[in-house]
Amino acid sequence: MNDFDFETRRARLEPLLESARSLADPASERGRLARERLAHSSGLSAQGVDFALQRCLEIAPDEREIAALIRSTPSAQVAHVLLSANVFVAAHRAIAIALAASAEVRVRASRREPEMAELLLAGAPGSFQLVTELSPHSGDRLWAYGSDDTMAEVAATLPAGVALHAHGSGFGVAVLDEVPPEAELGALLGRLAEDIALFDQRGCLSPRVLLVNAEPESAHTVVRELTAQLEKLEKLVPRGKLTAHESSEISQYRDTAHYIGELCEAGSGYVSFSARDGWLLPPTGRNIHVLTAPDAFTTLSRYRPLLTSCAFFGKPARRAELGRAIPGARVCQFGEMQRPPFDGPVDRREL
Amino acid sequence: MTRNARSDDLHRAVRRFAAGDRTHSFAALALEIAAFQREFSAGFARLCNSRKASLAQVEDIPGVPCDTFRLTRVAVHPESEDRLRFSTSGTTSGARGMHAMRVGETYQELSLSFGRAALLSSERAHHVVALAPLLDDPPTSSLGHMMALFMVDFEQQGAVSVRTPDRWLIDDRGVNLAGLERAAERATERGETLLVLATSFALVGLLDALEGRSLPLPAGAVVMQTGGYKGKTREIEPNVLRESIARSFQITEAQIVSEYGMTELTSQLYEATVPGSALERERRGAPGVYAEPPWLRVVPVDPTTLEPVPEGEVGIARIIDLGNVDSAVAIQTQDRVRRVPGGVTLLGRATGAPPRGCSLAIEEFLANEA
Numbered sequence: 001m002n003d004f005d006f007e008t009r010r011a012r013l014e015p016l017l018e019s020a021r022s023l024a025d026p027a028s029e030r031g032r033l034a035r036e037r038l039a040h041s042s043g044l045s046a047q048g049v050d051f052a053l054q055r056c057l058e059i060a061p062d063e064r065e066i067a068a069l070i071r072s073t074p075s076a077q078v079a080h081v082l083l084s085a086n087v088f089v090a091a092h093r094a095i096a097i098a099l100a101a102s103a104e105v106r107v108r109a110s111r112r113e114p115e116m117a118e119l120l121l122a123g124a125p126g127s128f129q130l131v132t133e134l135s136p137h138s139g140d141r142l143w144a145y146g147s148d149d150t151m152a153e154v155a156a157t158l159p160a161g162v163a164l165h166a167h168g169s170g171f172g173v174a175v176l177d178e179v180p181p182e183a184e185l186g187a188l189l190g191r192l193a194e195d196i197a198l199f200d201q202r203g204c205l206s207p208r209v210l211l212v213n214a215e216p217e218s219a220h221t222v223v224r225e226l227t228a229q230l231e232k233l234e235k236l237v238p239r240g241k242l243t244a245h246e247s248s249e250i251s252q253y254r255d256t257a258h259y260i261g262e263l264c265e266a267g268s269g270y271v272s273f274s275a276r277d278g279w280l281l282p283p284t285g286r287n288i289h290v291l292t293a294p295d296a297f298t299t300l301s302r303y304r305p306l307l308t309s310c311a312f313f314g315k316p317a318r319r320a321e322l323g324r325a326i327p328g329a330r331v332c333q334f335g336e337m338q339r340p341p342f343d344g345p346v347d348r349r350e351l
Numbered sequence: 352m353t354r355n356a357r358s359d360d361l362h363r364a365v366r367r368f369a370a371g372d373r374t375h376s377f378a379a380l381a382l383e384i385a386a387f388q389r390e391f392s393a394g395f396a397r398l399c400n401s402r403k404a405s406l407a408q409v410e411d412i413p414g415v416p417c418d419t420f421r422l423t424r425v426a427v428h429p430e431s432e433d434r435l436r437f438s439t440s441g442t443t444s445g446a447r448g449m450h451a452m453r454v455g456e457t458y459q460e461l462s463l464s465f466g467r468a469a470l471l472s473s474e475r476a477h478h479v480v481a482l483a484p485l486l487d488d489p490p491t492s493s494l495g496h497m498m499a500l501f502m503v504d505f506e507q508q509g510a511v512s513v514r515t516p517d518r519w520l521i522d523d524r525g526v527n528l529a530g531l532e533r534a535a536e537r538a539t540e541r542g543e544t545l546l547v548l549a550t551s552f553a554l555v556g557l558l559d560a561l562e563g564r565s566l567p568l569p570a571g572a573v574v575m576q577t578g579g580y581k582g583k584t585r586e587i588e589p590n591v592l593r594e595s596i597a598r599s600f601q602i603t604e605a606q607i608v609s610e611y612g613m614t615e616l617t618s619q620l621y622e623a624t625v626p627g628s629a630l631e632r633e634r635r636g637a638p639g640v641y642a643e644p645p646w647l648r649v650v651p652v653d654p655t656t657l658e659p660v661p662e663g664e665v666g667i668a669r670i671i672d673l674g675n676v677d678s679a680v681a682i683q684t685q686d687r688v689r690r691v692p693g694g695v696t697l698l699g700r701a702t703g704a705p706p707r708g709c710s711l712a713i714e715e716f717l718a719n720e721a
Contacts, residue, residue, distance in 0.1 A: 084709050145709055171711040204709035248654035248667070252683065255657070256416045258401040259394035260423045278422040284710050306711055347709070 019123025177314025191335025234267025617674025
């Protein structure tokens with residue numbers, strides 16, 4: 001990619017970034033409208049929408065990150081984007097990647113959450129097209145985001161010669177490789193609580209399991225503190241509406257957690273704990289399972305294909321070791337799971 | 352009284368109940384078993400406490416979610432006392448689901464009792480084969496173990512060896528069509544009723560192997576099909592599969608009976624459709640209606656509140672199985688069911704769930720483990 005090509009691509013991103021900036025600003029008319037429309041479509045509480053826009057929408061990405069995004073994105077005749085629901089801010093990054101690939105970008109929003117793409121387009125008119133159906137041709141590229149089932153359907157129906165970048169289902173975990181002193185623990189777990197609460201945990205980066213490398217007694221302290229932090233956050237950012245399916249899953253999760261260990265009410269969600277039993281993957285809706293795991297990295301490597309993100313607290317050398325154990329997952333600090341660098345797709349499992 | 356003495360008493364009472372003794376009612380036995388499990392299972396005690404379950408009536412007994420078996424041991428007794436251990440689907444993560452039993456006789460008597468009622472259609476001798484892999488030793492599959500019990504009991508030949516390849520007609524090469532043809536010939540020659548026990552995915556494999564040809568079974572033959580597909584093969588709608596199997600075997604659809612069971616249970620449900628069977632004479636069920644044995648009750652419950660739904664409405668199945676004396680007398684499944692005259696209809700797993708976007712569904716997580 002020569003400098004001219006790079007600058008051309010970089011220029012295509014600017015209107016989109018500007019559009020995102022105005023949406024993030026609660027004082028702007030566009031920001032107010034975004035909050036109103038997204039609260040309706042996302043199922044999040046009004047505070048949840050605001051929290052996500054302020055914390056996760058990439059409005060001032062580092063130029064190095066933008067350069068990495070552009071340089072890692074292959075060019076295309078036409079770039080197509082199939083958006084997912086749940087994490088509405090993801091539309092911004094997905095469209096940015098497509099704009100880095102092509103001057104001609106066609107976006108099909110999720111039927112459940114069509115608002116964010118429309119809002120972005122309204123602030124960057126003409127930068128991409130919103131379509132109701134995608135019809136890519138040979139030589140085009142399609143970036144698709146959603147469940148594995150959706151990815152399989154897309155792959156099966158794609159015409160020959162279309163390059164598919166499929167980003168399917170996944171989940172995040174957190175690893176507390178050492179338990180810090182109590183004075184620091186609250187702040188650390190407060191940041192994890194934010195990772196959990198953002199988007200009511202419906203994103204593929206959202207942590208669902210916390211592995212604690214400690215004796216059960218110490219892990220109990222972690223459970224209590226995380227419960228307190230989630231309760232505290234709930235008061236500021238209440239959980240939104242649950243779907244009937246989520247409510248049903250939570251009922252079963254609650255009973256399972258009681259049977260295998262302990263369950264604490266944490267705001268409108270739960271923190272479950274077991275000292276030695278198998279992985280319980282809680283349903284979305286601000287629920288997390290805490291597990292003591294002396295050998296967390298081996299445990300995690302078993303779930304490698306599903307892991308998109310891992311928050312880590314511990315020694316730097318151990319963090320590097322973790323990165324090697326789960327290549328493809330983004331390893332980050334607590335509180336950074338939902339805002340990875342703007343350097344390409346958040347899901348790096350295909351890389 | 353010690354734990355095992357109480358357990359033994361309960362096992363005897365359940366077996367007597369299954370044999371027709373109504374000294375104790377279903378409800379009384381279920382509540383007694385639940386109280387026993389609350390006393391000796393810390394996990395069940397926690398579940399009861401969390402639900403404030405008084406265990407005063409059957410509806411109060413909380414169902415232990417099936418997933419629990421994958422995550423922890425669900426048993427009142429220690430591993431050293433296990434007589435049978437049945438595994439749920441295999442896992443790669445070490446989190447292998449297991450149903451441990453301390454008393455094998457109860458499983459045997461309950462399975463055979465209702466199996467005879469549902470599957471045996473005549474006084475003639477039976478010959479039993481399975482479209483399943485050769486049973487391992489000790490058996491880890493509850494289905495395989497049940498099939499072996501049927502082979503021994505239904506044929507009434509005494510202590511026959513059932514671990515022979517001519518009875519287990521799936522091997523590394525797939526369905527053993529020649530073996531099934533030989534079994535059909537033998538039954539015809541000897542005037543026996545042939546009973547073919549099969550999983551749905553094995554029957555699909557059989558259809559694929561036949562490539563449109565037929566493999567006629569002797570008149571009066573019965574095919575028992577059970578289980579789902581678990582991603583092992585292409586799926587076929589149950590009605591279509593039944594039609595196709597009937598056509599290939601040249602038998603009537605009534606001769607194909609579906610069974611519903613799971614590793615987490617001791618007992619099974621059957622369609623009451625096999626002509627001439629005791630269950631058909633007693634209940635005359637329609638295809639798709641699964642009859643419960645008297646010692647098992649399916650309670651459809653609301654998926655969120657887990658409270659029983661009004662009669663006739665769809666809920667997810669809480670199954671109270673008196674046979675589960677030492678594990679969990681009430682199991683909470685995610686299978687949607689509706690009570691109808693004669694039993695329950697199965698409506699599959701919860702559908703209509705909204706697409707999840709990119710967050711991993713619990714089902715996907717479990718599928719990855721399987």
